[in-house]
Amino acid sequence: MSGENLLFTIFAVLTCVSAIAVVVSQTVVRMAFWLVLSLGSTSALFFLANADFVGASQLLVYVGGTLVLLVFGVMLTASGPYLKIATSPGETVLGALVALLFGFVIFACVNGVEWRSPEAAGTRAVAGNTLRPLGLSLLGSRPDHDLKDGDRLTPGYLLPFEIVSIHLLVVLIGAAYLARAKRRTVSPSVQS
């Protein structure tokens, strides 16, 4: 077993276990903790798949941004220290059953399809250090494609990039609007 395979196995197991732990945890704080582990090990998997920029983004955005946001949410909405909202056993069983069914379907699909390898389709594999190609792609240039058949210029991702930027702006404004501090006119009974 090579070192790469070993690392992959470790992080894959860690990812799966953490995800399952998220599901089975009863309190939100623990769920957040396991989620951090799961997402972090996923970013390690990205590094292993030569997607170094994506992995870095995963760490920065997910682990560093989104999860902090979630923890804030946990804190803002927690009415007690270890809030537990129990799920009924029937639902848990039902969820497990559906999960198994769904898992069976996905595993069947994954195993049932003969995936084409990059060797068969021509060398397109990404060989690490993806920062530069990714940046060019987002600016409208595709070095991996254009280098091979230059006459068929492929459009990059400039326009989606712009759209996503605007989208983020709109989302930020919308989120700020939704979460702004309202002058609540709460009746005394509710307040108590």
Add this chain to the structure above:
Amino acid sequence: MVGETLRNLLMIAWLLPLCGFAIEIFGGFWGSRKSRLAAWIAVGCIATGFVCSASALLIWGRQNEWVVLDKAGHGHDEAGHSEGENHAAPGHEGTAPHAEEHKEEPAKAQEEKHGSVAGSGSYLLTSMEEAKADQTAKQTVFSGTIYRLATFGGLELSLDYYIDSLTLVMFTMVTFIATCIHLFAMGYMSEELTEEYVDHHAHLRNGHHLHRPGRFYRFFAFLSLFCFSMLGLVIAGNIFQVFVFWELVGICSFLLIGFYTERKSASNAANKAFIMNRVGDFGFLIGLMVIWTYFGTFRFGESHNAEGQVTQAGLFQMLARDEAGNVTKSAENGEVVIGAAEASLNPVNSRKTIPYFLLVVAGLGVFAGCIGKSAQFPLQTWLPDAMEGPTPVSALVHSATMVAAGVYLVGRFYPMFVQEVLLTIAYVGCITLFVAATIAVVATDIKKVLAYSTISQLGYMMLGLGVFGWGAGLFHLVTHAFFKSLMFLCSGSVIYGCHHEQEMPKMGGLWKKMPITAFTMLIGVIAISGLAIPGLINLSTVFAFSGFFSKDAVVATALAFVKANPAHFLLFIVPLITAGITAFYMFRLWFYTFAGKPRDMHVYDHCHEAPLIMTAPLMVLSVLAAFCAVGGEKGPLFLLITGDQPGHVAHGISATNGLTLPGHDAIHSVHGQAGLLALIAAVSGTAIAWLLYGTEKVNVAEIKRQLSGVHSFLANKWHFDDLYDAIFMRPMHIAGKFCAWFDRTVFDGILHSAAKITVFVSQWDRKFDETVVDGLVNLVGNSTWSVGNSLRTVQTGRLRQYVMFIVVGVVALFAILITSFAG
């Protein structure tokens, strides 16, 4: 120049009443119903008209130096050798001298002397054409166009004038009588000078009498309109214009008969008069069509262009007659030649012809209009009913002028009548005069007697014209106008004095109460009866009132006619007998009303003489009624009338086959004989009347009882109204009922069944809509609603359940895909 002067004068006389009418009807007199101003305007207009007419007559006479009157003297001088020589001048030679003429009409006699240089033949001018250049100074006929109304292709409608001696005499007569009657009416209609007039003859539904505002001004407005229409009829220079004014006098008659329009009888009488006139006018229109189609013009006289040259011959010049007086017939096809007189003038159209029977049709058509207007048999029944109008109207419209218009038109249109038409005219007149006279014998309403008398006298006129007494008929027209208007006004005075009592049996002995009326009435009665005193001055002359002379002329003409055509002896016998009947019923009227003892003391006590404004016209008219025809057929009036008589009248017509019509010579030869017979008849009639009603020695009631069959037959007016009711009204009612039944059953049935079918279809359509269409829509709605309702339970609103659904759905999709692809 004289023609223009005459035209202008007559137009003033003609149009002034129209102005008067406009002022009276639109002048706001309804605001002051007690004002006599409207009447004075009307009188002023018509009196000015009379002055104009009279001056026009004088100017006309002076212009032609009274050649018309002059003829008499020459005729007398040439009497000795005119007979048997077939002289061109048809003289009125007679045994009677014409001294009276100079005595009564000094002014005219003076004029006559001036004109004595004119030749004896020149009075015969029948048209301008015959007035040759050297005779223009003696021109007696003036015609021309006043205003051109419209031109439809070759048809030219225009206002023309045709002025000859007859026109002038008619103008003077009409305006004079109208003036008298206007004055009389101011007194007679004074009851209308009130804000609230009580009409005792109009009953309201609640039994009360009608109260209405007085209509004094309106009466005079209608009278003025009538005067305008009548004068327009007389001056008219073409037959179409005659027809227009013919209808205008008809509408005036309608308005005046229906003056008391609230009375049912009055409005019915107005309708009857109007409708019966329409029957005659239908014939008139047919005559007009024939004339237009074949003659191409309506004008009487010639048309002139600006230079005074003749451009088109008039109707009177077109019908050429040979020396014997017969119409000229074409050699090729036997049709009547038109326009021979203008052959040199217009050679292209000179040989137009008209079938002889169409000439008869044209004549009969025009005469049909005259029958209606002059109340001749068989359309005579409207005139007695027309007495519903105020008495001045009866005097003016329904005795003196309008009903005489028919006679006038026959006279005016005389050149166009051929023998057959004239014979028809004669027989119609003969029947009319006898029928009306017999009815008048038994009538008791004083105005009805006069009305039948009018019809009878109009019959005399028609008879006179029909037997070729052109002058005689029109002579009788003028004299009759005077004495009949006089008598009507007298009866009006009686009715006024007796407070609207018209029944003679309730009168009697009134001469003590109203001497002027009684005396003037007596003059009128003598005049109409034709009484005369022969040999007052010398053996060959007679002293008589106007009626004798004119009726004598008619009877003499009739006798001459019968002598020439013995087959038609009735045309002499009947008028002779009727002359006696006339005298009888007229004296009966006078005795009944004025003589004897009062039969109804209530009427007698309240009776009074009329005021001066009413008696003055009576006196003036009585003088004229007595003396207007003085001199008889050598008197100025007759000579004036016959001055422009149609050319063929004087000679008579000696036909090879058909009727022989007497000329003046033939008439004159029997004049004395006829006059004697007529006088005997009149005297005997008068004597019988005196015996029965004057002496009161004979029981009239007993005679009436013995002759009850005849009496009731006459009192029912020969059952003419019943006859017309049976012939026309009953079938009309039956036809109307049938139409109503047809409408009600067939048309209404069709409509009702159509409606029912529509309702049935609609109901079915409604059911279809409600069940099928609405049902489909409701079904869609209901199913949508129930499906939504059943799907509602799926929407649990639980977030996590939705996630499960998604997952299960995805799994199910996979399962389906796998199974289908595996298959």
Add this chain to the structure above:
Amino acid sequence: MSASLNAYLLVGAVLFICGVVCMATKRNGIGVLMGVELVLNGANVNFVAFSKFTDLGLDGQIFSLFVIVLAAAEAAVALAIALNFYNNHLTIDVDRANKLKG
């Protein structure tokens, strides 16, 4: 266990299923959000795996980048919604949000 395509896909599948189950069973709104993150993460793993092992190439990575960005935006909005929900109901239990029940 080699780092083959199937292994990556299996890891993605586990993440996905865990996320779905998390969404379906957690009554806590924040927990549901975490499930969503897991699902998105599973999809990202698949993208990256296909980017490495098939001819998808760089596109897969770019898509996973977009997914990360959009997930962050989604998290921000969802958190705002959760806060609003909490303000209105004084709880974070999503079962209480059943106003859409038909």
